[in-house]
Amino acid sequence: MTQTTPAPAVPAIADPVIQVRSVVVAFGGLLALKGIDLDVTRGERLAILGPNGAGKTTLFNVIAGDITPTDGTVAIKGRDCTFLPSRHRPRLGMARTYQKARSFDGLTIRENIYLALAGHRGRHWPLWRSPVDRRLDEEATEVAESVWLGDHLDTAAGELAHGQKRQLELGMAIATQPDVMLLDEPASGLSRGERERLVELLDSLAGEVTLLLIEHDMEVAFSLSQRVVVMADGAMVTAGTPEQIQSDPDVHEIYLGVEASS
Numbered sequence: 001m002t003q004t005t006p007a008p009a010v011p012a013i014a015d016p017v018i019q020v021r022s023v024v025v026a027f028g029g030l031l032a033l034k035g036i037d038l039d040v041t042r043g044e045r046l047a048i049l050g051p052n053g054a055g056k057t058t059l060f061n062v063i064a065g066d067i068t069p070t071d072g073t074v075a076i077k078g079r080d081c082t083f084l085p086s087r088h089r090p091r092l093g094m095a096r097t098y099q100k101a102r103s104f105d106g107l108t109i110r111e112n113i114y115l116a117l118a119g120h121r122g123r124h125w126p127l128w129r130s131p132v133d134r135r136l137d138e139e140a141t142e143v144a145e146s147v148w149l150g151d152h153l154d155t156a157a158g159e160l161a162h163g164q165k166r167q168l169e170l171g172m173a174i175a176t177q178p179d180v181m182l183l184d185e186p187a188s189g190l191s192r193g194e195r196e197r198l199v200e201l202l203d204s205l206a207g208e209v210t211l212l213l214i215e216h217d218m219e220v221a222f223s224l225s226q227r228v229v230v231m232a233d234g235a236m237v238t239a240g241t242p243e244q245i246q247s248d249p250d251v252h253e254i255y256l257g258v259e260a261s262s
């Protein structure tokens with residue numbers, strides 16, 4: 001399969017939250033990203049699609065600060081963050097989830113969300129609970145309820161089913177009240193009912209929250225996004241509305257080509 005389509009031009013947008021410019025990532029001799037340009041505007045819902053190995057997670061890692069690009073720049077809310085480590089990005093209002101959930105298995109749902117809340121507010125795990133800490137406990141309960149985990153508050157994360165773990169991770173991200181959320185395959189491994197609840201939950205986020213989504217489940221990706229970017233082989237192949245992407249023969253070829261060869 002060959003992708004000869006030139007990368008789509010980056011249109012100038014009024015209120016960019018994320019600006020990726022000429023980003024290259026090399027892992028030894030492998031070019032995982034070959035010069036990516038991407039602008040995401042405030043409140044936009046953007047899905048990134050592409051076959052395995054296309055570079056989607058690597059692009060997320062660059063935007064979230066988990067890896068520094070070999071070349072190019074990333075700006076968040078107008079500030080050059082190319083070299084800003086991921087641990088500083090929540091202060092910019094950014095949260096991300098990972099393909100593999102990163103909650104603490106030995107802690108309960110309430111405790112995991114509490115820690116996310118406390119970390120965001122610059123507090124530590126208290127030996128004695130002050131009124132502020134008790135308020136955080138209440139907030140943790142509210143967040144757990146918002147991701148439909150209110151009935152499992154005292155269940156250890158390690159005992160949760162896969163779908164519930166993803167709900168917890170989403171809750172931990174939401175707890176930091178981000179205005180930019182990067183979700184890496186949030187629907188993976190979820191049942192149909194859980195996927196529907198996920199869409200409902202993400203749909204209910206405030207309009208100003210910017211959402212970037214890597215998702216293999218087309219139904220989820222198309223129903224949640226306003227714009228879809230398709231990547232293959234470290235490059236952006238095309239971009240458009242969900243309707244445009246669904247009827248794009250190049251996109252079909254990318255997926256069918258991969259399916260045929262796998």
Ligand SMILES: Nc1ncnc2c1ncn2[C@@H]1O[C@H](COP(=O)(O)OP(=O)(O)OP(=O)(O)O)[C@@H](O)[C@H]1O
Nearest residue numbers: 027030031032050051052053054055056057058059
């Ligand atoms: N840390 C790493 N070291 C070496 N190669 C890597 C590393 N991370 C990713 N790669 C390679 O970079 C390429 C892009 O990987 P990436 O995970 O970004 O793709 P992806 O589109 O997210 O795929 P998937 O849908 O399977 O998660 C792949 O060839 C992958 O093997």
